[in-house]
Amino acid sequence: MIKTDVLVIGGGITGASILRELSKYQLSSVLLEANNDIGSGITKGNGGVVHSGYDAHHGSLKAVLNVKGALMYPELAKQLEFAYQPKPTLTVAFNEEDRKTIEELLTNGLKNNVPGLRIIEKDELFSIEPNINPEAICALYAPSAGITDPYEVAIACVENAIENGSQVFVDAKVTAIYKEENGYRVISKQGEFFSRSIINASGVFGDEVAKLVNDHNYKITQRHGALLIIEKAVGIQLNASLFPVPRKDTKGMATIPACAGNIIVGSTAIMQDDKEYKKFSKEEVNDLFNSAQKMVPNLKREHIIRVFNGLRPVEIHSNNDFVIEESNIAEGFYNCIGIQSPGVAAAPAVAMYVVDLLKQKQTLTLKETFNPYRKRIVDFSEASNQEKQRLIEKDANYGNILCRCEVVSEAEILDAIHRPCGARTLDGVKRRTRAGMGRCQGGFCQPKIMDILARELGIPYEKILLEEENSLVLIDQEVE
Amino acid sequence: MFDCVIIGAGPAGLSAAVSAYDQGVKNILVLERDVELGGILNQCIHNGFGLHRFNEELTGPEYAQKFIDLVKDHKITYQLNTMVLEMIQSDDYHEIIAVSKQHGYQHIHTKTIILAMGARERTRFMIQIPGSRPSGVLTAGTAQRYINIEGKMVGKKVVILGSGDIGLIMARRMSLVGAKVLRVVEIEPHSNGLTRNIVQCLDDYNIPLFLSHTVIEIHGNHRLEGVSIAKVDKDKRVIEGTQEYVACDTLLLSVGLIPENELSKTIQLDIDPATKGPIVNEYMETSVAGVFACGNVVHIHDLVDYVSMEAEKAGKSVAEYLTKSMAKTQVVQVEPQGLISYCVPQYVHQNTSLDTIDIMYRVKKVIKKATVLLEDERGEIIKKIPRLNMAPGEMEKIRITRKDLSVPINHITLRLIESEVA
Numbered sequence: 001m002i003k004t005d006v007l008v009i010g011g012g013i014t015g016a017s018i019l020r021e022l023s024k025y026q027l028s029s030v031l032l033e034a035n036n037d038i039g040s041g042i043t044k045g046n047g048g049v050v051h052s053g054y055d056a057h058h059g060s061l062k063a064v065l066n067v068k069g070a071l072m073y074p075e076l077a078k079q080l081e082f083a084y085q086p087k088p089t090l091t092v093a094f095n096e097e098d099r100k101t102i103e104e105l106l107t108n109g110l111k112n113n114v115p116g117l118r119i120i121e122k123d124e125l126f127s128i129e130p131n132i133n134p135e136a137i138c139a140l141y142a143p144s145a146g147i148t149d150p151y152e153v154a155i156a157c158v159e160n161a162i163e164n165g166s167q168v169f170v171d172a173k174v175t176a177i178y179k180e181e182n183g184y185r186v187i188s189k190q191g192e193f194f195s196r197s198i199i200n201a202s203g204v205f206g207d208e209v210a211k212l213v214n215d216h217n218y219k220i221t222q223r224h225g226a227l228l229i230i231e232k233a234v235g236i237q238l239n240a241s242l243f244p245v246p247r248k249d250t251k252g253m254a255t256i257p258a259c260a261g262n263i264i265v266g267s268t269a270i271m272q273d274d275k276e277y278k279k280f281s282k283e284e285v286n287d288l289f290n291s292a293q294k295m296v297p298n299l300k301r302e303h304i305i306r307v308f309n310g311l312r313p314v315e316i317h318s319n320n321d322f323v324i325e326e327s328n329i330a331e332g333f334y335n336c337i338g339i340q341s342p343g344v345a346a347a348p349a350v351a352m353y354v355v356d357l358l359k360q361k362q363t364l365t366l367k368e369t370f371n372p373y374r375k376r377i378v379d380f381s382e383a384s385n386q387e388k389q390r391l392i393e394k395d396a397n398y399g400n401i402l403c404r405c406e407v408v409s410e411a412e413i414l415d416a417i418h419r420p421c422g423a424r425t426l427d428g429v430k431r432r433t434r435a436g437m438g439r440c441q442g443g444f445c446q447p448k449i450m451d452i453l454a455r456e457l458g459i460p461y462e463k464i465l466l467e468e469e470n471s472l473v474l475i476d477q478e479v480e
Numbered sequence: 481m482f483d484c485v486i487i488g489a490g491p492a493g494l495s496a497a498v499s500a501y502d503q504g505v506k507n508i509l510v511l512e513r514d515v516e517l518g519g520i521l522n523q524c525i526h527n528g529f530g531l532h533r534f535n536e537e538l539t540g541p542e543y544a545q546k547f548i549d550l551v552k553d554h555k556i557t558y559q560l561n562t563m564v565l566e567m568i569q570s571d572d573y574h575e576i577i578a579v580s581k582q583h584g585y586q587h588i589h590t591k592t593i594i595l596a597m598g599a600r601e602r603t604r605f606m607i608q609i610p611g612s613r614p615s616g617v618l619t620a621g622t623a624q625r626y627i628n629i630e631g632k633m634v635g636k637k638v639v640i641l642g643s644g645d646i647g648l649i650m651a652r653r654m655s656l657v658g659a660k661v662l663r664v665v666e667i668e669p670h671s672n673g674l675t676r677n678i679v680q681c682l683d684d685y686n687i688p689l690f691l692s693h694t695v696i697e698i699h700g701n702h703r704l705e706g707v708s709i710a711k712v713d714k715d716k717r718v719i720e721g722t723q724e725y726v727a728c729d730t731l732l733l734s735v736g737l738i739p740e741n742e743l744s745k746t747i748q749l750d751i752d753p754a755t756k757g758p759i760v761n762e763y764m765e766t767s768v769a770g771v772f773a774c775g776n777v778v779h780i781h782d783l784v785d786y787v788s789m790e791a792e793k794a795g796k797s798v799a800e801y802l803t804k805s806m807a808k809t810q811v812v813q814v815e816p817q818g819l820i821s822y823c824v825p826q827y828v829h830q831n832t833s834l835d836t837i838d839i840m841y842r843v844k845k846v847i848k849k850a851t852v853l854l855e856d857e858r859g860e861i862i863k864k865i866p867r868l869n870m871a872p873g874e875m876e877k878i879r880i881t882r883k884d885l886s887v888p889i890n891h892i893t894l895r896l897i898e899s900e901v902a
Contacts, residue, residue, distance in 0.1 A: 233745065278612040278701050285608045306605045308613065385577060388565075389585040399579040401563035404513065405742070410581075439742075441603040443622045447630055462632055466615035470702035473615050474626060475729070477633045480658035 002167070004030040006358070007186060007195035009174050009209055011035075012043040013347045014339050015201035016154035016161070021351035023164035025364040030195065031158065031166065032188050034173035034205075035468060037428045038421060039154030042203045043344075044431065045310015046150045047227055047256050047266040049241050051342035052089060052142035054109025054117055055251060060321045063112045066342045069349035071115075073146055076348055080156035081376035083259035084148045090120075090129060091140040091243040092295065098245040102140040105246075109142070116143040129240050131296045147241065149259055150344045151431045155421075160374040162420040164367070170421065171469075177212040179330065184213070197332040199354055204275045204313045206337040213330035218323070218337050222311040223250070225267025226280035228288050229306040230299060231439055232261035242295045251341065253291035255299075260406075260434060263299070265292040272311065280309050305439055312340035322346070324353055326361075334358070377415045377432055381407035402452075403445040405438025413449060417456045424457060426450070427467035446473070482590040483507040484798050485576055487564050487743065490519020492775025493596035494547035495788040499795025500594070501554045505802060509588065510551070510558035511578055517551065517558065518544035519598060520621070521784065523628045526649055528676070532785035543784060559583060567593065567747040569768060574747075592770045592798045595744060595758065596791065599737040599776035601646075604698075607735055609641075611697040616704030620650040620734040627657055635730025639707050640664045641695050643671035643678070644873065645782070647734025652681035654732075661687045662726055665709055667694040667716055670846045672873035674782065695731065696723065704729055737780045747771065754822035755779040762828040762837045763797035763806060764790065772797055779824050779840070782875045786840075800833060807833045812885060817895040819844050821872070830885045838877045841894060843870045849900035854878060857891040867896075 006022055008015045011033030022029040035041055053067035077084030093099045102119060109117045120141045126132065128141070158168055172190035183196040202209040207218040238257035246252050250269035258264045268284045285307055293299050315323050315338030323337040334357055336350060343350075358364065380398055383391060391398040397411035416423045416432035423429040426436060429449055436442030436449065450473065454461040462474040483505050486493045489512035497510050516522060521529070524540025531537060534546070551558065562580040569575075576588040601619040616635055623634045624646070638654050640647045643666035651661045664682060669692045671678055682689050690709065696718055697708040711722035739757040741749070750759045750767035757778040758766040764774050774794035775787040800806040810830035816823045823841045839854075847870040854863040862884050870876060878894065 233742065276701055279697075280610055282608070282610045282696075285610070302606070304606065304608060305603070307608055385566075388579065392579060392585045396581045396584065399584055400561060400581045401513070401565075401579060404563065407563075407565065439738075440600045441605060443601055443603065443619045446622060447625055461630070468702050471615040472703055473618075473634075474632045475635055477636070477658070479627055479631050479633055480656075 001192040001194055002030060003194045004028045004167070005195065006197045006199065007032065007193055008199045008201055010201035010203055011038040011154065011158060011168065011170065012041050012201065012203050013039060013150050013154045013344055014203070014336055014350055015199070016157035017347040017351035018199055018201055018336070018354050019161040019166050019168070020157035021355050023161040023166045024366055024370045025355075026367050027364065029161070029166045030193060031161070031168045032172040032174055032186070032190070032193070033168070033170045036171050036424055036465070037431070038158045038168070038170065039151030039431065040427070040467065042311050042313070043154050044151045045225070045227070045308060046344060047254060047264050048147050048149055048258060048344065049089065049254065049256055050084070050146035050148055050345045052109070052114045052117065052145040053112050053342065053345065054105050054114045054140065054142055055246060056112065056342065058108050058111040061324065062322045062342070062346065065322065065346040065349040065353060067112050067114055069346040070144055070146070072348040073148065073345070077148070079372045080153070080160055080374045082148065082152040082156040084146055085259055086146045087240055087257060088128070088141055088143045089145040089241045089243055090125065091245060092132065092136045093138050093245060094135055095137065099138060101245045102138070105140055114142060114144060117141070129238065129242065131236055131238060131298065132242065133295055133297050145241065147256060147259055148344065153344070153347065155432065156374050156376070158421050159419060160372070163374065164370055168421045174209065174212065179213065183332065197334065197358060199334045199336065201336045201339070203339070204311050206313060206335065210327065210335055210337070213327060213333050215327045215329040215333065215335070217328070218335065219316045220313045220338065221316055222272045222275060222277065223314050223340065224270045224272040224277050224309060224311055226284040226288060226307060226309040227264055227266030228285065228292070228304050229258070229308070230263040230265065231303045231305045234300070234303045236263065236296060236298055238263065238296070244291060244295070253288050255292045255295045263292070265289065267310070275311070277311060278309060280307050305441065313338055314340055322350070324350060324357070326357060332361070377412050380409045380412060402448045403435035403438065405440050406434040408433045408435040410452065413452055414456065417453065424453070425465040425467050426453070426473065429453065481573060482509045482588065483802055484592045484594060485588055485590040486510045486594040486596055488512065488519065488596035488598060488777070489517040489558060490596060490598050490775065491521055491544065491547070491784045491787045492598065492777070492791040493519070493594070494544065494551060495791035496594045496596055496774055496795040497556050498547055498550045498554070499792040500798045501556055503796050503799030505799050508556050509590070510556060511562045511564055512558060512560050513563045515560055517548045517560070523624050524649070525628050526653070529784050532783060533788050564743055567743065569747050574770060592772065592801055594794050594798060595766070595771065595773040595777050596775050597740045597743060597777045599780060600740050601733070602736040602738060604733055609695050609698055611699060612701055614698065614700040614702055614704045616700070616729050617698060617731045618733070620646045620732045623732050624650055624653065627653060633657065633659070635659060637662060637728040638730040638732060639695070639726055639728045640732045640734060642666065642734030642736070643673050643689060644734045644736065645673045645677050647732065648673040648677040648681040650732055650734065651687050652685055655685045655687065659730070661685070662728055663688045663690050665690045665693045665695060667692070667712060669714070670871065672871070674873070698731065704731055707731055737776065739777050739779065741777060744773070744777070752822065752826055754816070755824060759826045760824060761808070762825045762832055762834055763800070764794035764825070765797060765801070770801060779822065782873060786875060805833065807831045812889055813891045814839060815891065815893045816841060817893050819847065819896045819898065820894050823894055828885065830888070832882055832885065835882055837880050839880065839894065840875055840877050842872055842875060843896065844872060846871045847896070847898055849898070851897045851899060852878060853895050853897065854880065855893050855895070856887070856889040858889070862892060
């Protein structure tokens with residue numbers, strides 16, 4: 001049994017950010033993730049916008065943490081070297097009614113202290129974003145927003161936390177929690193743990209995990225969203241994330257310039273009871289594409305290379321707000337419930353908020369040895385020709401390009417596998433290196449990456465998973 | 481400085497290399513990203529290749545070997561496991577940046593380039609089949625590689641979407657290796673595959689072909705558990721009430737190929753939106769002088785034999801380009817109209833050095849009886865050919881001679897008058 005001071009349940013962007021925050025202090029910390037990889041639950045099913053915080057209802061916890069978190073991103077991205085680019089959001093009005101709505105959003109956003117927020121008129125709008133539909137009349141301009149790859153944020157936080165002494169276990173679904181003197185005994189698929197405090201950051205399963213300590217105060221339902229990825233290099237480079245005027249409960253289907261140069265369109269918003277709902281419908285694809293084309297008329301349907309989806313945990317009693325509090329049933333058990341959009345932007349602030357809650361009960365001392373820096377996996381495709389040459393001279397594996405669409409080398413894939421809490425599945429490799437993320441969707445590189453995973457991890461080729469448990473690519477049978 | 485660098489050692493690249501060599505170009509380098517020469521032919525272990533080119537039925541590897549042997553006999557240099565990252569145009573020559581484990585980072589200078597990168601398969605997401613995203617959904621070509629190269633089974637109960645040749649071949653292959661192919665589903669009212677493949681790959685194995693049907697949903701959160709299939713009307717809309725669930729662990733997709741031209745874009749070649757390949761002239765030269773292209777990178781071929789023939793033309797053209805004997809004045813555009821979806825070459829030259837020019841094209845739908853017309857801009861008929869039983873799956877050609885171009889014209893159109901509707 002591993003004993004620890006704090007145990008985080010859930011390795012999404014929230015749990016990973018909390019773990020990294022904890023690793024700054026003189027205490028031991030453990031993170032348990034039910035899936036076989038970090039950031040592979042609802043964190044990956046996300047458009048990647050770091051929202052500025054204009055739409056979170058003023059006075060809510062969400063509004064405070066969103067604005068604060070978004071402003072932490074530039075520095076955090078430097079320390080942890082995850083993909084992040086400052087990119088404004090434009091919430092685009094097409095008529096006078098829309099204008100009224102964005103004026104209300106402006107008022108709300110200014111109350112939330114969103115920096116630089118203002119309405120821009122047509123001329124300025126088109127100078128910022130020439131690709132936009134000429135029928136647009138004005139937009140709410142939020143310059144403190146950005147874009148990121150949320151799963152990479154989670155992976156970076158976890159890698160950095162491990163570097164600073166935290167322990168992380170994947171495939172570690174928690175099945176029972178027992179209150180004991182001075183803490184909790186946690187039963188997981190990876191064995192037993194004892195922890196003085198527990199932080200529940202289990203996304204859509206937050207209510208279920210709270211029930212393990214008899215805390216029945218929460219009920220999470222899911223808002224499902226589908227998203228499209230448009231091929232990069234189609235000649236459209238957006239300078240801002242483009243949002244339609246929001247409807248109730250959702251910021252609407254946005255057209256987002258993703259970090260790697262693709263465009264992401266998302267997301268739809270449909271309530272679902274199933275916590276593992278993973279489908280998208282034809283209607284959703286149509287709605288998404290039509291919405292994107294209304295914003296950027298030059299987009300072409302044939303350039304869609306991927307459709308994916310995610311869930312947003314919505315706590316039904318909380319008026320869409322985040323709920324971050326110590327359980328009133330179980331002392332030392334902290335719940336982070338309903339961390340829906342803008343959970344990505346808020347994550348670093350949520351982490352600080354949770355640690356502040358811990359500090360109310362105990363004295364936490366900063367570690368002098370804390371290393372805030374994490375090195376990213378080299379991105380060969382982005383390197384200059386000179387750097388490419390240098391990389392190959394240093395390590396010939398950079399010369400072996402396995403993913404032709406995204407230009408990913410063997411060296412990057414080896415790094416992804418051998419890092420702490422490294423990739424063990426095809427999708428794990430894909431999220432860390434982009435191998436398989438391009439136009440052919442792994443058609444050419446998948447067999448080669450299977451080879452490397454099998455070789456490096458010492459597991460049989462036919463046991464390699466696409467992603468989750470049971471997602472075998474091959475069947476364990478010889479060709480007759 | 482090389483005389484010619486060929487990018488890709490599949491059927492197009494190999495044929496082009498041999499042809500250029502035979503025409504006197506000796507200083508050739510072939511760059512191949514895979515571990516061996518032969519390209520996709522290596523995984524096409526079925527026979528049926530070579531009937532037109534060699535007058536015999538060969539397997540894919542046997543067909544490739546004929547060219548590989550010639551490449552080796554001629555001592556044409558090649559590099560394997562080598563990826564070309566970029567092409568850079570200079571005044572008198574071209575520059576290629578390539579990387580490999582063995583040779584590291586290379587700047588290669590060459591007088592000419594032949595692009596022969598082939599094509600890639602369209603995926604499930606490009607056609608946005610709704611549903612969940614389990615494993616067990618893969619393109620037919622990837623499945624073919626797993627089975628024929630890696631010796632690994634991809635599944636036991638299989639549905640195939642798309643009745644193009646790759647889909648048909650894989651239906652037979654899956655049956656032969658012990659899987660049960662439940663059905664082949666085709667959204668069109670006709671198959672896009674060769675008739676001989678329908679007989680030899682489906683009928684002989686009692687595999688049902690469902691025309692005017694498509695997969696409307698994918699089920700299973702981890703590994704594929706089943707697909708929903710439905711009938712579609714003539715506008716490809718799902719007919720309500722025809723949905724049916726088919727339990728299966730594998731869905732293979734044979735839903736089309738796309739020429740792979742990402743590299744071509746680094747040298748700003750003009751791309752034809754209809755073929756998605758470089759615009760070429762009768763010499764298979766692209767919009768950048770000295771850069772030639774052939775095979776599936778230009779347009780998708782139905783038979784490898786025709787790839788070889790096109791590549792041989794490119795190889796020969798390189799020799800003419802290097803000896804400056806290629807006549808290239810007075811461009812004549814060749815424009816497809818109506819039921820013709822594209823033409824290759826997209827333009828020719830009035831004073832062409834070639835005696836005959838084959839214009840390759842495809843039709844947009846199944847046509848029972850038609851007249852194919854090649855006219856110049858004055859409405860004068862250059863060629864008029866009656867044709868029976870044309871289909872989008874089969875490449876067609878119409879031949880013109882230098883004499884046909886002897887009157888001063890700038891533009892010819894290719895169209896088709898349907899005389900009996902299928």
